[in-house]
Amino acid sequence: MPEDQMNDGDDSLRSIRLNKLGALEALGVDPYPYEFARSDEAADLGRRHAALPAGAETGERVRVAGRIRAIRNSGLFLDLHDASGKIQIFCHRDGLDPQGLAILKLLDIGDLIGVEGVVRRTPRGELTVNAARLAVLAKTLRPLPEKYHGLADVELRYRQRYLDLIMNPESRATLRRRSLVVAALRSQLLPRCFLEVETPMLHAIPGGASAKPFITHHNALDIDLYLRIAPELHLKRLLVGGLADKVFEINRCFRNEGLSPRHNPEFTSLELYEAYVDYRAMMRLAEELITAAAQAVRGSLRIEYGGAALDLSPPWPRRSMAELVEEATGIDFLKLDAPAARDAANALAANTSDRPLGDEAGWGHALELAFALRVEDRLIQPVHVTGFPRDISPLAKADRNDPRLAERFETYIYGWELANAFSELTDPRDQAARFEAQMRARAAGDEEAQPFDEDYVAALEYGLPPCGGLGIGIDRLVMLLTDSPSIRDVIAFPTLRPR
């Protein structure tokens, strides 16, 4: 932390708390002890004594621990919050031992304490522990944000996420739901005999997607390495090796591109590969995975995002890209050759901020541009968009009925690409030709064209079984399922410029 921020707390508020810390030590209290034998979480007590009537005592002695969030009546009442919820603490001089009374005077809102005492419900109906003994578990030196409005400053919420999590229940709920989503995906995949694997983050050749990588350097090997932009090529190598017929990885990818409410430089994807099936199997699997995640966090397939009602009930429609573009524009790209398609797409791009396609752009780039301009953001309800152009799909098999197309689909929800899948290209000769085409595009100025990965082609020469592959963007899925407007809300520590 920069020095000026360290000094932020070095004011009178902080020195008052340092004095209290010294006073605690003078009492023989360790303000940062090693452990506390807790018997119950707040929510457990709430459940166990749900029927306890107001004014009743239980005689049950418990030990609870948590953070002081409120002090009322000069310390008579404390609100203690733990990860499960809240429990009230009653500190009366008749019940509290002398050491506890001395500690009580030195406590602040925000301090972590342990309490031992008997459970009762107050006449006003609040479940309460009558403190007999108090333990300091961590003395705090800085005050918490204001109790009513909490921490609202979005920059502080992201920079000091710990404060955001203490203060804002919605932030806790969102990140807990993120964990539920990931757990739901695993709970679908593991019983289907998908093997969870980990593949390298450091790549000598950044492949598997079209994106700008981060570059780093390995000192001992004295080579540049790239943070991976996708795990795809390594996962398929595992299929070649026969490690399993079904593999998946849920992990980070890194792309050195702009930040936005929907883009973080590091993001999490699920990628999976299944032998002996094609992309149609991936459509069903995508539906099953995403609906399982929705059920896990929302308990329903009818959800709301940003005020839009979304119905995730399967099966989702399957529409081809060319058909959707024709519906939106009246132009049938399937009947156009590359130059005509380019002209048509550039006409659509006129008066938009998109720059026109150059002569090197192929037919597929033209169709893709038209789709992006006129169709993409209108795909609010779930839809599998099929018929992706082959020349923008260098890792996918050609469509068995139309060589201009690939057996690839992307699933769109709320105008976002949520899933991307193909019948994986397994022919090493075709793959080598696709890499060569990418290299030509790169030479022509396409910075994101994929580099030639000779070892990957060699792997294919040893035989990759026919397979389907599927990728799902976890961050965006969590955004949808938690109604979060920014990707930063679903990432605990989003990338920010250091202050």
Added chain:
RNA sequence: GAGCCCGUAGCUCAGCCGGUAGAGCAACUGACUUUUAAUCAGUAGGUCUCGGGUUCGAAUCCCGACGGGCUCACCA
């Protein structure tokens, strides 16, 4: 990378047609002691993000920098 908006006490915010800064919460002192954002009285707390400029005088107007948000571009 471009455009628009924002930055005032620990936190949430007023003040912004120029006259040198205020509230609530948090803190401190005391009162009260079965409260629920407890209440009451008092006290303290500020390089108004930073640096220039205009002006007799700048939180306020102008320029620049830094940080953030949104939109666009790249992209998932």
